[in-house]
Amino acid sequence: MSDETSAPLDSPDLDAVRRLIRAAERPVVLTGAGMSAESGVPTFRDAQTGLWERFSPEALATEEAFLADPALVWSWYRWRARMVRSVAPNAGHAAVAAWQERVPALEVVTQNVDDLHERAGSRVLSHLHGSLFAFRCAECGAPADVDPGAADDGAAGSEADLEAMLGHQPPPCTVCGDGLVRPGIVWFGEMLPADAWDRAYAALEACDLAVVIGTSGVVQPAASLPFVALGAGAAVVEINPDLTELSPAVTHRLAGPAGVILPALLS
Numbered sequence: 001m002s003d004e005t006s007a008p009l010d011s012p013d014l015d016a017v018r019r020l021i022r023a024a025e026r027p028v029v030l031t032g033a034g035m036s037a038e039s040g041v042p043t044f045r046d047a048q049t050g051l052w053e054r055f056s057p058e059a060l061a062t063e064e065a066f067l068a069d070p071a072l073v074w075s076w077y078r079w080r081a082r083m084v085r086s087v088a089p090n091a092g093h094a095a096v097a098a099w100q101e102r103v104p105a106l107e108v109v110t111q112n113v114d115d116l117h118e119r120a121g122s123r124v125l126s127h128l129h130g131s132l133f134a135f136r137c138a139e140c141g142a143p144a145d146v147d148p149g150a151a152d153d154g155a156a157g158s159e160a161d162l163e164a165m166l167g168h169q170p171p172p173c174t175v176c177g178d179g180l181v182r183p184g185i186v187w188f189g190e191m192l193p194a195d196a197w198d199r200a201y202a203a204l205e206a207c208d209l210a211v212v213i214g215t216s217g218v219v220q221p222a223a224s225l226p227f228v229a230l231g232a233g234a235a236v237v238e239i240n241p242d243l244t245e246l247s248p249a250v251t252h253r254l255a256g257p258a259g260v261i262l263p264a265l266l267s
Contacts, residue, residue, distance in 0.1 A: 013252050017237050018265055020252075024209035027103060029096050030200075030225055031110045031117070031258075032215025034240060038259045039116055040087045055162075061187045066138065070180055074170040077183040079162045081132040081148035084114045086156030092213065092258030093120035095266045107203040111215060111222050113185045126200040128192055128222050130185035139179025146171070146181060192221065204228040213239045213258045217246035226250070 021027070033043040055076055059065060066073045097120040100106040107125040108117055113132045117124050127134075135144040155161045170180040186192055200222075204210060210229035217223045226236050226246055235251040238244070239261045247253055254261050 011254075013254060014261075014264065017252050017254065020209050020235050020237065021099070021265060024103065024207075025105060026207045027099075027106045027209040027211065028203050028207040028229065029099075029106065029108050029211050029213065030204070030215065030222075031096075031108070031112060031213045032219075032222075033112060034214025034216075034242075035090075035092055035110075035258050036112045036114050036116055037214070038090045038092060038257055041084055041112075041114055041116075058188065061185075062189060063138075063187055066182055066187075071167055071169050074180075074182070075162070075165040075168050077132065077185070078148045078168065079157075079165045082150060082161060082165075083157035084116075084132055085148070085150055087116075089116045089120035090259040092262045093117055093122070095258075095262035097121035099266050107207070109200040109203060109225070111219065125203055126196040128186075128196055128200060130183070130193065130196075132183060132185060134184030135181050136184045137173035137176060137179040138182040140173060140176040142173060142175035143184070144171070144173065144181040197221070200225060201228060204234075205232050207232070207234050210234055210236045211239065212236060212246060212250070213262070215240070215244070215246075216242075217244035 033041075037043050055072075060073050060076050093116050096108060096117065100108065100122055108122050109126045109128065110117060110124060111128050113127065113129055115131065115133055133148070135146040136142060137144060150156070170182060173179045173181060204225045205228050207229055210226055212226050215222070217226075223246070227249070229236050230249060236249070238246055238250040238253045239256070239258055240247075240253075241256055
């Protein structure tokens with residue numbers, strides 16, 4: 001449940017943010033799980049019932065879990081990738097893509113491991129936490145070409161589709177021959193990819209406007225990036241139905257879903 005009602009679409013804050021958007025020459029959009037949730041992608045905080053209780057993402061999102069049961073972890077992430085393939089970018093993703101088309105210097109930085117920004121037409125500078133659709137060897141790190149496949153109509157995200165995935169073993173690395181292929185995402189206890197972090201940090205340090213969408217503001221080190229923009233003198237706008245730890249610090253806060261707020265800002 002949201003901590004406050006959504007901002008009216010004719011509010012003074014909305015007009016103020018529109019002015020910032022019109023003036024911005026080097027904007028950055030930083031997105032988190034809440035933006036993808038609007039398309040139907042469950043967040044880790046949704047892991048309370050059903051399949052997300054039976055197979056806890058927190059318990060499976062570690063290197064230790066992969067080493068202990070590679071087939072279970074591999075199957076779970078293939079299932080998640082197939083689920084993501086079954087949903088569509090929402091109006092918020094489309095608005096960001098349209099903004100970037102008008103302002104090519106706009107950079108998109110995301111904590112999300114899906115490809116919804118790309119499917120909406122955006123160029124993504126940095127996937128801070130990796131991608132469900134990027135795979136690499138767990139030993140040598142070489143990238144691997146893997147197609148997670150697609151679920152039958154209506155089956156994506158279902159118990160039946162997960163059962164169909166369970167027991168599938170990750171393939172061996174074709175480069176070193178010693179390691180198993182793993183999902184190319186950042187698991188708990190792992191460092192963010194240095195190149196992805198460096199690109200994101202540089203963009204936030206150089207931006208003149210940062211729009212932070214659907215992120216809880218608690219997952220470090222990504223949660224520090226809005227403060228990099230603030231420290232560099234940029235305006236920071238938060239779009240989120242819920243109050244976050246970032247909320248007291250931002251220049252403007254718009255309460256509501258990205259799929260509603262962003263089209264209203266960018267129309």
